[in-house]
Amino acid sequence: MNLAESQVVRDVESDDVVLTQIALSRSGRMMMAGTSSGSIRSIKFPLTVPGEWAEHQAHAGAVTKMRLSWDDQYLFSGGEDGSLCLFRVQDKEGRGLKRDRETQYAEEILITKSDLEEKNQVMTELKTRVEELKMENEYQLRLKDMNYNEKIKELTEKFMQEMETLKTKHQVLKTEKDKDEVRHTEYLSEIGSRHQRDQQELESMNNQKLMAEYEKYQELQAKAQKMQEDYERQLTFAEEAKEQAVSETTEYYEGQKAEMEARLKQIEEEKEHLQREHKETQRQMEEDADREILDVKNKYERRLRDEVEANMRLKGETGIMKKKFATLERERKEQKEEIQRLHGEESKLRSIIRSLEKDIVGLKKEIQERDETIQDKEKRIYDLKKKNQELEKFKFVLDYKIKELKKQIEPRETEIKAKEEQINEMEQELDQFHKKNQSLELRITELNQKLKASDKELRRERQRVHDTEAVCKRFQTDLHHTVGLIQEPKALKESVEQLYRKHVGDDKPELVRVDQDIQQEFGRQREHLERSVASLRKKLAKDSEIHRADNVRIMQENVTLIREINDLRKELKIARGQVHDFEVALTVAKKQGMGVSAAFPDRTGKSTSSLESADAVENTRIIEMQRNEIRRQRQRIEELESGAVRPG
Numbered sequence: 001m002n003l004a005e006s007q008v009v010r011d012v013e014s015d016d017v018v019l020t021q022i023a024l025s026r027s028g029r030m031m032m033a034g035t036s037s038g039s040i041r042s043i044k045f046p047l048t049v050p051g052e053w054a055e056h057q058a059h060a061g062a063v064t065k066m067r068l069s070w071d072d073q074y075l076f077s078g079g080e081d082g083s084l085c086l087f088r089v090q091d092k093e094g095r096g097l098k099r100d101r102e103t104q105y106a107e108e109i110l111i112t113k114s115d116l117e118e119k120n121q122v123m124t125e126l127k128t129r130v131e132e133l134k135m136e137n138e139y140q141l142r143l144k145d146m147n148y149n150e151k152i153k154e155l156t157e158k159f160m161q162e163m164e165t166l167k168t169k170h171q172v173l174k175t176e177k178d179k180d181e182v183r184h185t186e187y188l189s190e191i192g193s194r195h196q197r198d199q200q201e202l203e204s205m206n207n208q209k210l211m212a213e214y215e216k217y218q219e220l221q222a223k224a225q226k227m228q229e230d231y232e233r234q235l236t237f238a239e240e241a242k243e244q245a246v247s248e249t250t251e252y253y254e255g256q257k258a259e260m261e262a263r264l265k266q267i268e269e270e271k272e273h274l275q276r277e278h279k280e281t282q283r284q285m286e287e288d289a290d291r292e293i294l295d296v297k298n299k300y301e302r303r304l305r306d307e308v309e310a311n312m313r314l315k316g317e318t319g320i321m322k323k324k325f326a327t328l329e330r331e332r333k334e335q336k337e338e339i340q341r342l343h344g345e346e347s348k349l350r351s352i353i354r355s356l357e358k359d360i361v362g363l364k365k366e367i368q369e370r371d372e373t374i375q376d377k378e379k380r381i382y383d384l385k386k387k388n389q390e391l392e393k394f395k396f397v398l399d400y401k402i403k404e405l406k407k408q409i410e411p412r413e414t415e416i417k418a419k420e421e422q423i424n425e426m427e428q429e430l431d432q433f434h435k436k437n438q439s440l441e442l443r444i445t446e447l448n449q450k451l452k453a454s455d456k457e458l459r460r461e462r463q464r465v466h467d468t469e470a471v472c473k474r475f476q477t478d479l480h481h482t483v484g485l486i487q488e489p490k491a492l493k494e495s496v497e498q499l500y501r502k503h504v505g506d507d508k509p510e511l512v513r514v515d516q517d518i519q520q521e522f523g524r525q526r527e528h529l530e531r532s533v534a535s536l537r538k539k540l541a542k543d544s545e546i547h548r549a550d551n552v553r554i555m556q557e558n559v560t561l562i563r564e565i566n567d568l569r570k571e572l573k574i575a576r577g578q579v580h581d582f583e584v585a586l587t588v589a590k591k592q593g594m595g596v597s598a599a600f601p602d603r604t605g606k607s608t609s610s611l612e613s614a615d616a617v618e619n620t621r622i623i624e625m626q627r628n629e630i631r632r633q634r635q636r637i638e639e640l641e642s643g644a645v646r647p648g
Contacts, residue, residue, distance in 0.1 A: 012051040021066040023075070030072075030089070034063025038079055040087070058085045235338065242342060249349075263636070270632075274625065281622065284588075288373065296366070303358055310354065314347045356640055363637045367630055374623065384588070391585040398578050405575045412568050419561045426554045433547050440540055447533050454526055461519070475503060 014035075021034035024045065031045040038059035044052040059079030066077045068089070075087040321343060482495040 012047050012049060014051075020063050021077075023066050023068050025068055025072045025089075026070070027072055032066060032068065032075055034066045034077060034079075036062040038063060038081070040066070040075070040077055040085075042089075056087070058087075059083060231339075239338060242338075242345070246345070267632075270629075274629075277625070278622070292369070292373070299362060303355075303362070306358075307351070307355060310351060314351065318343060318347065360637055360640055363633060363640075367633055367637075370630060370633075378623070388585075388589060391582075391589075395582060395585070398582055402575060402579060405571065409568065409572065409575075412564070416561075416565060416568070419557075419564075423554075423558065423561065426550075426557075429550070430554070433543075433550070437540075437543065437547070440536065440543070444533070444536055444540065447529060447536065451526075451529055451533065454522070454529065458522065458526070461522075471503070475499075478502070 014033075017039075018036040019033045019041075020036055023032040025031070029045060031043045031047075033041045033043055033053075035041065038061055039055050039057045040063065041053040041055050058077055059081050060083075061080030063077055063079050066075070068075055073089055075089055077085045077087070079085075318340075322340065478495075478499050482492060482499060485491040485495055
């Protein structure tokens with residue numbers, strides 16, 4: 001629709017589409033229109049019948065806002081679908097629209113006096129601050145330079161002192177080195193002279209020894225010839241003596257073997273009997289017995305090794321003898337075989353004699369060691385008797401203390417259980433308080449958010465009211481000017497068009513007048529929310545104080561309970577240690593063969609003469625058994641000595 005002088009000039013149809021927004025280019029050659037379907041039409045202006053336009057689909061909903069840029073190059077549109085579209089405006093040939101004249105920019109910037117004064121103040125403050133910072137930096141740099149110079153001086157002085165000390169040390173070490181070199185050269189010369197002397201002496205001694213050995217060798221050769229002659233004579237006698245000796249030795253050693261086996265069986269039986277009798281005493285003496293066994297074991301192993309080495313040596317000697325007599329065997333094979341047999345028998349007999357002598361020495365040592373152990377055990381038995389008497393004295397007292405501690409522990413355990421239940425209840429109350437606090441905090445945050453939202457809405461409404469009042473004042477002034485031009489229709493028309501362009505065609509949003517009832521309702525709601533927030537803050541403060549007091553009380557109760565529990569645990573540990581000591585004392589008394597009544601006296605404190613007599617009887621019996629064993633070992637040694645003397 002085109003209007004001119006309050007009359008409709010042209011009526012252009014829009015094809016049953018509602019135009020929601022219209023924007024006219026500054027050049028006046030094109031008009032943009034937004035439709036309810038979301039499309040944008042570029043209409044040729046001035047309008048023609050029928051209308052000419054080009055339609056472009058831009059939005060999914062109706063176009064709500066549409067504006068052209070100041071140079072008519074770009075079109076901005078916004079729709080109900082929440083999207084913003086940007087179009088570049090061109091003619092049919094694809095060229096941008098030409099501007100009638102270029103816009104001139106002002107070289108001046110509009111700013112209020114207060115802002116300018118504030119900026120000047122800020123500039124002056126910043127300048128002063130920069131100068132102060134420069135002064136501070138210069139002062140700090142000077143201080144640092146002074147400190148660094150002092151440190152450098154100190155370091156140089158220290159370095160010079162250290163250099164002087166090192167120089168002195170170097171000179172001292174040099175002098176010591178020279179002295180050591182002189183001493184070393186003198187020592188080397190002395191050692192060289194001594195070595196030459198020793199070498200000469202050794203050469204002379206070796207020559208003398210060689211001469212003596214050569215003379216001995218000649219003498220031994222003569223003796224060997226004589227020995228061969230004597231040996232040939234003795235061979236005949238040795239054959240007969242050998243047969244007799246072999247028969248006698250076999251019978252003798254078989255009898256000794258049987259006797260030894262019987263004695264071993266007897267000793268094993270006695271050993272088992274002694275073990276049965278002395279089980280209680282052996283438990284105390286296990287460590288000493290293990291050590292003695294290990295020592296005896298090591299001794300016998302060493303003896304076995306020595307015997308094996310001796311046998312190996314004897315075997316080597318027999319091999320050498322066999323090699324020596326290999327030359328004689330060619331001449332006299334029969335005599336050599338008999339000689340080898342006799343040598344083997346002699347070596348066996350010698351090894352047996354040596355082993356028996358070693359056994360005798362070992363048995364004597366064992367007897368001495370056992371005598372010493374018997375004395376030590378007698379002393380130990382005496383000490384144990386004293387300890388048993390002391391334990392008997394303390395047993396009654398400790399029994400009484402144990403009973404008292406048990407009586408004290410039972411009510412305290414009940415108290416501990418009750419306190420633990422109280423602690424659990426308090427923890428539950430704490431959890432409930434925490435939950436309440438969390439809910440209150442959430443409620444407070446919600447109310448704060450509501451308050452912030454209401455404050456924002458108030459500010460917006462106030463701004464809108466302020467803007468509407470300003471627009472109304474401007475409109476009133478403009479109307480006042482237009483009313484003054486009522487008698488001039490052309491000027492009035494121009495002023496109305498200017499009013500339209502100024503107040504309707506501008507980018508300012510449409511101002512909606514706020515109703516007074518809505519403002520009053522908003523104020524009431526705000527006051528109600530402020531009151532509710534204040535009451536909730538007071539409640540929160542009270543609850544937090546109560547909660548803190550409860551926490552302090554609970555913490556104090558927990559501390560007292562923990563102290564009581566620790567004291568009770570210490571008392572329990574002491575009581576358990578005392579009970580353990582009594583149990584150890586009882587086991588020791590049982591191991592020594594004493595009963596409970598003997599180990600611990602009655603509460604009345606009667607005499608323990610029966611206990612002492614029983615201990616004395618048992619100790620005397622143990623001593624007699626040890627003496628009998630010593631006698632048996634001595635008899636065995638004498639028999640072995642007599643058996644070793646017989647074959648010689």
